[in-house]
Amino acid sequence: MNKFNFIKQLLENEKFNTPQKERFFKLVSKELENSSKLDAQVFDEVKEIKEKIKLLEVSSSKSEQKQLIQSQLTKQGNSINKAKAQYPKIHNARSLVRLMNQFSDNSKALKYTTHSWEHGRFHSYEDFIAKVKEEWNEINQELKSLNPRLSAKISNFLFNRNLGEKKDDKYYHVWGEKKLKFGWASKALEAYLKDVDADPFSCPIPKEIKSLDSKYNLLLFDHYVSEFKNEIEIREDNSALVSLINSLWTNELTYDFNVNQINTEGVSFFTDVPYLKSVIKVIFGTFKKRSQFPDITCSIEQNFEDNYVELSISQLNSKCNRSIEDPKIVSPNGGDFSTLIKNLMNLADFSVIGQFRDGAKYKVNYLSSNLEVENVEKLEDNYPCNGFTYLIKFYL
């Protein structure tokens, strides 16, 4: 359902009280404003494309402007411009978060796959699973197209009836990073919930599954749910971001480096946590290659107007020895940057900031949710940049 159909349905079917009405109209007007901006942007771009493929005559003033711009392009400008065609990649990190937010929406059955519910909300296990399935089917196609890994993980946890059974000689049906073998569709849970008053989260894990997952000592279904929650969300209740950074400091960087964390406590956002871990691991790997700069800072900045949390990871005092024109910087095709771009696609915007060979500071954008963003932005000389910095922006 698109957003306009959704608004129409709300207006037709929902009975709002006065404050709810006011809030609803405020949100609708904001949405319409955004849509009109987007429309204008799309029309401009279509016009530009038509001009390029000669479907539309370029107005003389615009043509002159273009010639002027062309003549002003230096060799450096040209190469950066070529990269612009490829980067930043415009992706859909906001859409993915919008879908994931259903796991915390009180009106959705999906929320109750990770939260206890009040007596009477669902009539039976079958009723609950049917509602979850219905909601999942509504979002899964989109989620799958944005991030097939995340979709597969959630789908297996919710609906795979064969978890813990052998797929072939070598592999089991599993979900998630730890390859766990119990979920909402496991037969033992279904049997346990024949008693409609039973609490699903207290369901004991069958012996055979406990022995398969023995490394993790998971005794109740609640423990599996907890593992699931921590794979799809960085949560503030267990200082997940702090622990994740610390564990990579210990295992990847080692204590020859100092890692200082700023404002990383009290942070939560939806993402594919194992992929975030793999991303920080790659970043720490790049730092490790330059051990002459042992001071690392990881800090969080929050923006509630644009609804995002930005993680900056800096190697203090380090500079990039390459030229800003180097294709490995502006349009990477392989190597660490490509791995980071691949792993963050549709999860988080990704940029780097640093001082390059010419002594100037630049921001290079690789993944963006904003069509306006340029591939390379030259920064002011006094821009606060204490070392080569990776910026990862998660939407809320």
Added chain:
Amino acid sequence: MKKVILIEDRPNRQVDFIKKINKNLNEISILENICGFEKFNYYKEILSSDSLTELEKYQVIIVHRSALSGSERLRLIDFSRKNAKTLVLFSGGISSVTLQKLDAGTLLTINSKDLYSSSLISYLKSKELNVLELAFGENWKINLEVNLLDKLIFYMLDYSPKPLSIILSELKVTEWIKENYFKNLEGVIQLVQLQQIKKNLQNSLLKSI
């Protein structure tokens, strides 16, 4: 004067839990108990808005974690961080008690069952509103020490020297423990230093008995 606000979106849950401890939260003078219905909707509007100034008058804000969206929660945490508030987020899905220092503020995350207990009543009746009492009960000091001693014994079994910040995070050390047992330590910590902390803990516990 109301110093504490409790915002709960599931009135039945509060009723069930409170029945067990046989206390009426609405009779506690310092507590503004917002439990479902219109009053909850009013505060939910505030929590969803750009301005949380309405909450400035409270020293402690207790909210059901799941009643908030991700951005509402982060905004509230940020508000507590900047305005030196104690923020308590409770939920049935929180498995352990965690106390975090956020600049000027404090964040406690706690399971609903642990929140709605006699500790909440003692906490609300105490003058100083010590969040450690809410988190770890009336005997919070002994609880914290026993808990750390227990963890340390296993932690030291295959210990290799680590920076202090890693140890504090892995052992989930509270500010009070840090102040009392890790105060003069810095840099990479050796096993012998942890052994000394263990000894200090044992001595303190012996004195408390």
